[in-house]
Amino acid sequence: MTTQTGYRTSRAAGARPLLGHVPALFRDPLPFLRSLAEQGDLVEIRLGPQRAMMLCSPDLFHHVLTDTRHFDKGGPLFDKLRWFLGDGLGSTPHEVHRRQRRQLQPAFRPDALSRYLEVMLEEALSASSGWKDDAVIEVEQHAYRLIARIITRTMFSADGSSAEVASLAASYPDFHEGIGRHMRSPFRLLDRLPTPANRRFRQACSIVSQVVEGAIDARRHGGTGPGHDLLALMVKEGMSDREMRDQVVTMLTGGIGTSASALGWALFFLSRDPALADAVAEEARVVLPAGAGIDRDALGRLDLARRVVTETLRYYPSAWFFSRAVTSPVELAGRRLEKGTAVLLSPYLIHHRPDLYPEPELFDIDRWLPGRRAGMPREAYIPFGVGSRKCIGDVYALTELTLAVAVITSRWRLEPLPGPVPRHLLEPRPWTVIHPGPLHLRLRGRR
């Protein structure tokens, strides 16, 4: 139905008795999301007994995320994350959030980001230094390790080679998989069954908690530590142990899986396009000659690597699905939404609308040439969200990813293994973030 506002609203086709659209969302979420965009601008779906509104148009997406009077954190996906994230920046209601964001923002200001550059470069260089010519690697595992080392070194001044950082990196895939499964499961009982997957998830949660609590404890009782990392900032702000724990877990959860999966995908796309990979490598060799340092100026000259990252985050925006709840009755797209209505948002859905991105299934970094991007609505590219809850780590993530793509590609050619790749290995796995399947690539050193 087209409402007076000109928006099309509908009920999504294909609801199953009792479960609604949960099977579609579980089994084949990405095609399901793409199909919703064809059904209207505001489409009602059912998640078990609950009804939720999916936003399929970029301006509705923008509207909901910037109207903090009627929409706040909440909804079925969010509630399932909250028990572990606690009252960290990503979870608190707007009135608490404003204070928290002010407290934490200094760790993401341009001066802080400039300080992180050298660590990011150093880690990107050492990530592949132990690789052997002709060896086969599973890419995402390496991406997790690299990203976990960068965030723990820059934000918490951790010793990147410590056992804690290694176990954190190793447990995050199980952690993300578990959260994603719980977020989509309609019945809480399923989450409590002692299945192997649920056990792995519980164990991953307890490792993450232990490492984080250990780091906070060490900082509180081992002296002040470096004066300018995120832990120091939180101590200076007078946060309690509980507040610090929630903020650190939030940063790690927001910052590891998202960037690691994006790096995995970027390297995957480059492995499918050797000419593009050669060009990225050549650019990196010119901008980052061996032994040279890095500054923001050099970073700005990594144009190809940056466009690879931008297009990767269009194609597979790591944070592919999140939610809001209506806090007081409101009209949206000509439909009245009552307090408590869940609203669902998917950057993936918007990024794959063919009217916004011609041939959306084509990985094409030239979409991001200045001439071509000029005509695109600003709201159409939203991998980091919009408004006051926009990702605090957006520039940080783009920086680490651009450097990692440039440095790794300048040293190694990553080749697909010969023969057809089993389809299930290339199917994206949308958990809390969209992961590649286990992705094995052969290494060829560049001379």
Ligand code: HEM
């Ligand atoms: C490719 C990498 C990343 C992507 C795609 C991404 C995406 C997002 C998105 C879409 C949101 C908004 C969610 C919402 O509105 O409900 C968000 C929020 C957030 N992200 Fe990221 N993120 C990335 C990397 C990072 C990094 C590196 C960090 C930290 C170092 C981080 C920390 C956070 C935090 C703390 C929030 C909550 C912000 C707030 O509510 O004020 N993210 N992220």
